[in-house]
Amino acid sequence: MEQALSYNRTPARNSYDLVIVGGGIVGLATAREFLKRQPGIKLAVLEKEADIALHQSGHNSGVIHTGIYYTPGSLKAKACVAGHKEMLEYCDQHGISYELCGKVIVALDESELPKLAELYQRGLSNGVQGLELVGPERLKELEPYAAGIKAIYSPNTGIIDYVQVARSYAREIQQQGGEIVTGCQVMGLKDRAGHSVLNLKVDINTRLESEIQARFVVTCGGLQSDKLSRMSGKASPVQIVPFRGDYYVLRPEKRAMVKSMIYPVPDPRFPFLGVHFTRRMDGQVWAGPNAVLAFAREGYQRWKVNPAELLETFKFPGFWKMAGKYWKMGLEEMYRDYNKAGFVESLQRYMPEVTGEDLLPGPSGVRAQALAPDGRLVDDFLIQHGPNVAHVQNAPSPAATSSLVIARMIADEAGKDFNFADEVFRRTF
Numbered sequence: 001m002e003q004a005l006s007y008n009r010t011p012a013r014n015s016y017d018l019v020i021v022g023g024g025i026v027g028l029a030t031a032r033e034f035l036k037r038q039p040g041i042k043l044a045v046l047e048k049e050a051d052i053a054l055h056q057s058g059h060n061s062g063v064i065h066t067g068i069y070y071t072p073g074s075l076k077a078k079a080c081v082a083g084h085k086e087m088l089e090y091c092d093q094h095g096i097s098y099e100l101c102g103k104v105i106v107a108l109d110e111s112e113l114p115k116l117a118e119l120y121q122r123g124l125s126n127g128v129q130g131l132e133l134v135g136p137e138r139l140k141e142l143e144p145y146a147a148g149i150k151a152i153y154s155p156n157t158g159i160i161d162y163v164q165v166a167r168s169y170a171r172e173i174q175q176q177g178g179e180i181v182t183g184c185q186v187m188g189l190k191d192r193a194g195h196s197v198l199n200l201k202v203d204i205n206t207r208l209e210s211e212i213q214a215r216f217v218v219t220c221g222g223l224q225s226d227k228l229s230r231m232s233g234k235a236s237p238v239q240i241v242p243f244r245g246d247y248y249v250l251r252p253e254k255r256a257m258v259k260s261m262i263y264p265v266p267d268p269r270f271p272f273l274g275v276h277f278t279r280r281m282d283g284q285v286w287a288g289p290n291a292v293l294a295f296a297r298e299g300y301q302r303w304k305v306n307p308a309e310l311l312e313t314f315k316f317p318g319f320w321k322m323a324g325k326y327w328k329m330g331l332e333e334m335y336r337d338y339n340k341a342g343f344v345e346s347l348q349r350y351m352p353e354v355t356g357e358d359l360l361p362g363p364s365g366v367r368a369q370a371l372a373p374d375g376r377l378v379d380d381f382l383i384q385h386g387p388n389v390a391h392v393q394n395a396p397s398p399a400a401t402s403s404l405v406i407a408r409m410i411a412d413e414a415g416k417d418f419n420f421a422d423e424v425f426r427r428t429f
């Protein structure tokens, strides 16, 4: 049986070669990648929560995306296509279960056919393997309860539990001599004579304050990524706006209505894929997530409000520009969020036989969505780097699928500035 992982409650030393802030799947993959490249460096991953992967990495749909949706040539497209392959190889090597159950993206009527065709071409341009356009008969064979006149069938889309993947990355980090410290929040990040000084709150119970030094720092803070960027004195070009996504769960006796995954044709104006039906590794079937403005960055419940964070959102000019463009859609999403019948209605478009009775309230996730000052929802991955510090500013879906590749991108980019062989540095520490 696999041994349970345990993490440090305080950093074991005062100084490190490299500190990674954030114990989500991206931070852990990045730490693993640096240790592979620079074995023997003193590395710590600092995570503010009591365990790793408690935010986005532990609250997602659990889909291994293939790369159909993303703009050809974008980092997302490249990292997803390569990331899908590498994720499967990684899981095979480390005994992590996954299932390539496939998915369908369905066009409900004639009006959606041009977008479906465009999406299919996009998938082909991105090099996604095995895509098929299927008619209503084949769709019925694949998903007997799904509505639709035509669909893209993607046989290689898979499902997985990303917390298992994050734990496996953590195990490798520890095996390579890296440290993982949980309950350790970075409160400040300053440059002092060429190295970074991190102010920490450590130990969840005592909330002690402490200070460590690091030659190099990479922040992978998900919902807090812009705040971490500002801490180091870098003007963040974007602001994180949290979008909550709620799921319903199909009653166990109704699970057979979904064989794999049923997705809508997405609205190209938004980075979200639209509510979908997804089979989970434990056999459950989830329906969701919607996308509603959350009133707290870590606001997993509707009623959770963080006034300071909400004010921050409202003070950001980009928010009002976005709201001006998308207010109608925002109101519709809120209606569906507060009104189960509205949510069920939108699901019935894709599966007419599903009823409100069949759906139980499920979990929620909060997406860290970067917003530009001009109101644009930043679609692609965004990494900002300087001489000693790099910040991952936007790592939305499919960053879990792509985590191994994003880690390589970060190590390539930041590695141009991070010189671990620096003699002066070796003497200083």
Ligand SMILES: Cc1cc2nc3c(=O)[nH]c(=O)nc-3n(C[C@H](O)[C@H](O)[C@H](O)COP(=O)(O)OP(=O)(O)OC[C@H]3O[C@@H](n4cnc5c(N)ncnc54)[C@H](O)[C@@H]3O)c2cc1C
Binding pocket: 021, 022, 023, 024, 025, 026, 027, 028, 046, 047, 048, 049, 052, 053, 054, 055, 056, 057, 058, 059, 060, 061, 062, 063, 064, 065, 184, 185, 186, 187, 220, 221, 222, 223, 224, 228, 245, 289, 364, 365, 366, 367, 368, 395, 396, 397, 398, 399, 400, 401, 402
């Ligand atoms: C609802 C939903 C569905 C999704 N579905 C999919 C999917 O099916 N497939 C897919 O590939 N992707 C999916 N995603 C996206 C994917 O989950 C994320 O892109 C990915 O998990 C991002 O990982 P991360 O490490 O950047 O962020 P996170 O997992 O959020 O980790 C960031 C970590 O940083 C820590 N942190 C923040 N500030 C500090 C600080 N000051 N000090 C110390 N620690 C700090 C946080 O506590 C957190 O643990 C989904 C996301 C959501 C929300």
